[in-house]
Structures are given as structure tokens and as C-alpha cells.
Amino acid sequence: MMTTSSARPEIAAIQSYEFGQSRKPLDAVAKLVVGAVGTPNQQQLAHEMAALLSSGATLEAKRFACRQLAVIATEAQTAAIAPYLLDEDLSDMARYALQPVAGDAVDRALIDALAKANDDQAIGIATTLGARRTDRAVASLKKRAASGNAAVARAAIAALGRIGTPRAARALTSLNDHVAAERKYDVANALLLAASTLVAEGKGERAEAIYEDLVAPEHSDSVRKAAFLGLVRTGGLQDPETWRARLDQDPVLREAAAGYLRHAADRYVTLAEQQTAR
């Protein structure tokens, strides 16, 4: 079996690890990793853990390495980890390693991988870009959002919602003209998610425009109610006489309004409100 050039006995000891064996060698490495975080040893140890991925180590050992890389890797390990985003066995764990690592290099690697990934891998990569809120990935995600594979499209749409920047919101809005009818429900929910982020980040005006669109009768009841609640919370109910008449004719929005009044739970609930309350 090919091994890494690491001189560390602890790392050498895990290369043949298989499930069912004693976990003690893994714990020894995990202890090294935690001890190295924030020290001058971090880079070298991260390099050695990343090198395991291209070694002859067992799949179990490589998965374990990815878990440790999630703790210790920096941008400097991106090039060593990124190829495994497209690996049949390790794509998910490569994301596990990279998702928490800050830096443009990681974002670029994920965007590059998304362009080349098969459908299964694309779902995960899109999700990770969403979790990282990678605004520069919006165009790539928008392409995937129009995929004929429903799961890929939904993951990309959800990722755009989670990114929640004005650019992501615009991409979602424009998607309505390009996606299949059954995806419009997903786009609407992603827009609601994006709108809540926009509100939290002081872009309430943009959010209000989204809510105004989503209260329209062509959307599902749950989307319409959520959009109405969004308008209430952002102070977007302009022109009271019009709204009064509208609610009078619209049982869905009326139910949302009545529920809001009774649901005494509107303080210190969202992160934005917590921060405002400080």
C-alpha cells in the first residue's frame, strides 16, 4: 500500500483503518488536530491530512481525514481537496471538509466543480455554496436551477435563497420565466428565504417588493401567508384602505392577519431582531 511521506506515526497508523477496528488510532489523530488549531503546526498537519486523500489509505481513513480537515484545513489545502468534489466516493466528504473553510479559493473551487459535477454531486455542491452564501456563485447556480433534473434544480434554487443577496434575489425572480411550472413553488419559497435575509441585512425595501409579488393569488396559500407576514413585519402595508378591502375579499390573507395578531411571538425571535434588541 502506498503511504504518505508523513513521519508522524499517528497518521501512518490510520491509513489502513477499517470500520469495526478500534477507534483509538483515529482519536489520537483527532487529538493532534485539535491541539494544532491556531498554532504554527496547523498548516503542516493540515497538509498531511489532505495528503491522505491521494494516498493508498482506505476509504474509511480518507473519510476520517475529511472530518479532520473540516477542523484544521485552510485555503492552502483547497487544491488538494477540491478534486475529490468530483470523486464518486468522496464528493460529500470533500464538501464536509471544505464547507467551513473560509476563503475565495474555496469558493472558486466549488464553483468550478459545480460546472463539471454530475447531478448527484451538483446537488451537494450547490447546497454547500448556499450554506457559504457565495454571492459569486449566483450565475452558476442559476444555470443549475434550470436543470431538467428536479432534485438538482431544487437544490440550486434553495441555494440561491440561502445566499439571499440582492443578486441572488434577482436571479430567483428572473427564474420564474425559465423554470418548469412545478419549480415555481420552490422559487417562491426561496424568495421568501432570501427576503428574510434581505430584511435582516437592512434591505427591507427589496424584500417588500418580493413580498408584494408573493401575496398574489397565483401562489400557494402558505407562500401567500408568509409573504403577507413579511409585509406586516417590514411595515410594508401601505395604503390601508386598499389593504382593508383586499383582506375583506381574501380569506387566505385574512387568516394570516388574524393569526399574526394572536401569535404573540414576535420579539427576540429572529437573529435580526436579537441584534436590533441589543
Add this chain to the structure above:
Amino acid sequence: MADTPESTSPDQGISRRSFLKRSTAAAAGAVAFPYIIPASALGADGHVAPSNRIVMGCIGVGSQGTGNMKGFLNFNECQVVAVCDVDRAHRHNARDVVNQRYGNNDCADYNDFRELLDRDDLDVVSIAVPDHWHAIPAIAAAKRGLDIYAEKPLALTIREGRAMVDTMHRYGTVWQTGSWQRSRANFHRGAELVRNGRIGQVHTVEVGLPTGSAIEPQPEMPIPDGFDYDFWLGPAPDAPYTEKRCHWDFRWIFDYSGGQLTDWAAHHCDIANWGMGTEYTGPVSIKAKGEFPEDGIWNTAINYMLECRFAPGASPVAPDGFTMLVSNSFPMGCRWKGTEGEIFVDRGDTITAEPASVLDSVIGADEVHLYQSLDHAQNFFDCVRSRRQCVAPIAPAHHAIAIAHLGNIAMRLERELHWDPATETFVNDPEADRFLERAMRGPWHLYI
């Protein structure tokens, strides 16, 4: 911090007038919101007119989920129409229980919760799945406009919990956490006495939880017939099947849960927060020490001690701040210690105090009256109809379990952590922030 609407009785703790005033203030610059609501939307008694039976689907019907479901079946106002579980034996058993209760064969059963959620006849769902699965079906159900009764601990990670709280807020979901101790008189009484200063200024809260366990390395085993193991793993990393990974024992593995610490913090830390009025905030520093299994697949703490410091002002009864100690070295339950005495509560209707006379104290009309529920399930059904807040809403569940998650992260990193409860990030500590969320295995993601 001022008292919060969620922690007071909707009937006693907040007047309709004051709530309307606040709603209006929240919509600053806009119209007076209540003005636009036609009177027809509000019943004469202030309650929405009750519909007929509340139609329920049950997602996750293992031992806990089936226990919950049997409780719901006792309510004539609830009708269970569908069950879902990735273990065929569990879901068939649950289906049979439902059919026997109703004397028919109408209960549908599903392997995939998405198919259950696609039904158009549901009002609510009960969710009792392993912790690593809590967020996904809950968020999916809320998007479909369903109200939710869900098991604790709220979420696998702090970010998943935050996503769940924000989602329920966004969709106006009525949510009841399975932290049923809030519906027991002794816990309510203890928390209410503390909140009203009957033991003076609180300096310490001791939360006693169970001790963890270890098990030797386990062999890979054949997946049992009828168990959709890949679905069970869901968003967690791929791993070989072995019996002691799944069902009840998932709790002792970090990929799926956080050990006895998270399992029980969702009860007793929740009660501790309820008494302290810290249900919507968190500690600012966390020290933690733990002893972990030396081998085997269970890897959560066996013994643990968390020291969580809450800032001055976080609690109305601890102006100088207070310390919450969470450990398996204390007796099970919650003990608040103040300048003028202490109160201890635990299951079995236990409530004791020093001095004992504290227990005779009467809470005055102008004091804080905590939300009172006499039955956890009944409270949920009542709130589904009234659209009011349940006794165990989602945000306090998030803040209670965050204490345990923070402790696990501090134990893992073996150092003191500083936390900003307002932003829910560590203070200048990106290494610790990495533990706030984990990448999900495809094809799963939070907003399916």
C-alpha cells in the same frame, strides 16, 4: 431584559391592547396594522372559530414517535391519517395502532416523509425522528403551511436550529416542542417562583443530566430487511450499518446527536432558562470538560461539566449575571440558587425549596405569570385552533439546546469559548464557528 410575550400566558401575561400597540410599533412608518383586519376575521371572544378535527400525519414512529402518537390518539379532536418511518416494522406497527383505534384500515403509511407531506388533507404533523433528521422535515412541513409538534432536542447544530426558528417565524407556524416538562405543575411553579424573585438574585443554576455510556467497536452488519438505512442516514456522512448506530442508540454518536447532554438539556436547561427569563438569549462564555468513550462507535461524552456564564442583564433575576452549571455530577433536575434561598425541581412532581416557606408564596396579580399548560398535547391542539403561541415554542427550544451544543464544542476544542448570543457566532473565533453547521450528505439539504 424585559419579559417576552412568549414566556407569559397569552391570557394573563400580555394584554391584547398592548400587543396591538407593539404590532403597530413594529410596523413603524406603515399603517396601523390592526385597523386593516376586518372584524369578521376575529371571533367575538377573540378566538378563531374552531374547525373540525385536526388532521395529523406522524413522521417517525419508533418508540418515541409511537408513544407520542398514542397520546394524540386519545384526543377526539385529532385524527391521525398517515404515518411515516424508514423502518417498515415501525411504520406498520404504527399504522396498525391507528387502524385499531379507529376501527378501520384507513391509515396510510409512507417510507418517504415527502410523500406524506404531499397529502392535501393534513393540518399538522408530529415529528419524532433522530436529531440529524429534525430540521429537514420540519422546514418542509412549515413551507406547506402545516403546524408542528416536534421532538427535542431541536436540532443537530446551532445553525440548523436557527434555520428552523426563522422558518417557523416566516411561515407563522404553530410549534410545540416535545419539552413536556413545561406542562407539569411543579416545573411551572418552580420557574415562576424564581422569575418573581422569591429566592432573591440568582447567582447559580445547577442542571443535572444523565451520564453517558460507551460500547466496544461494532462489526458491520447486514441491513435488516425493511429498514431503509440509506434514508435513515440521510444528511449524515455515509457509514456502514451496525445495529448500535441506529434507533435509540443514535443519541450517543455525534453524527446524529450530542449524547445525554443534548438529549436532556432540551428538558432541564429549558426549565432553567424558563425560570431565569433567558429563553431568548444565551451565555457569553462557556468552559467545559468532558470524558469520552475510549473506543467504540459511541463517541459522545460520558461525564461532563459545563460552566456557562450569562451576562449582567441577561436575566431579570440576575442583575450581576449568573452561572449555569450543566453536568451529570448533579442530581437530575434543575436547582436555582439565589441570595435568599434555592429551589429544586425534577420529574416525579418534585419541587423543594430552602427555605421551605418559599413554596407557600403567592404570585400576585401584578407579577410575572408564566404560561400555564396542564396538558402538552391539548395545549398544542388548542393553539392550532387559536393560532396562539404554544407553551413550548421553538425559539426557547433553540436557546436551550444551544447551551448543550456550545458545551460539546468547548469540550471538543478543549478551551474556553466566548459567544455572542445576539449574532449566534463565537467572538473572533472562526475555528469554533466551523462547528456551528455541518455539510449535509447529498441529496439532502435544509430547504428541500
